[in-house]
Amino acid sequence: MKYASKLFTCAALALGLSAGSAFAGTNGYGEDTSAVVKKPISKVRLAARLANIPGLSSAAIQSIVEPQAPVSSCDVLDATGTPVSTISASNVGDQSYWFRYNSGGASSTQVLFLAVPLFTGSPIDLIYQRFNPNGSTNIVTPFGVPYWGGDLTSGTWLHVSVANGDTSPNLCRFIVTP
Numbered sequence: 001m002k003y004a005s006k007l008f009t010c011a012a013l014a015l016g017l018s019a020g021s022a023f024a025g026t027n028g029y030g031e032d033t034s035a036v037v038k039k040p041i042s043k044v045r046l047a048a049r050l051a052n053i054p055g056l057s058s059a060a061i062q063s064i065v066e067p068q069a070p071v072s073s074c075d076v077l078d079a080t081g082t083p084v085s086t087i088s089a090s091n092v093g094d095q096s097y098w099f100r101y102n103s104g105g106a107s108s109t110q111v112l113f114l115a116v117p118l119f120t121g122s123p124i125d126l127i128y129q130r131f132n133p134n135g136s137t138n139i140v141t142p143f144g145v146p147y148w149g150g151d152l153t154s155g156t157w158l159h160v161s162v163a164n165g166d167t168s169p170n171l172c173r174f175i176v177t178p
Helices: 002-014 043-050 058-065
Strands: 086-088 097-101 111-117 127-131 139-143 155-163 170-177
Touching: 043 058, 043 111, 058 155, 097 111, 097 155, 111 139, 127 139
Parallel strands: 086 170
Antiparallel strands: 097 139, 111 127, 111 155, 155 170
């Protein structure tokens, strides 16, 4: 019986059945995810997620955790280059979304892009990309938040871009939907 269950799971995955439809309340591997409760992430936990990122100063972390200015418009783009505030969780074969950094002509030696879930229960602590452009380069880079069984990656996320170790990173919130 144990092998039949594994065989069914493998067959369902091979046929492309998503965990959200064929296995409601599970992650597609028979593991119960219905008990996962998403709640806003604490400032302490958010700071802990950011603490080990090379090039992100403690002052920058503080300004991310407790922003002094309103959160700006997003430099999250859809596949056509249009700024968006809501994206769909990604599956294999989906078109990418994009992070954009506009140097404004300033020389940049390091640019960090982060995406951090602002809720607990996500299997992803953060998504991180680092570039060392050594010039006044605008950067557009693909990213995606993967779909995870039980809808564990959908919710409000924070996009952060930091250039040259700046202590005032650009921040914006975006929503991930299943």
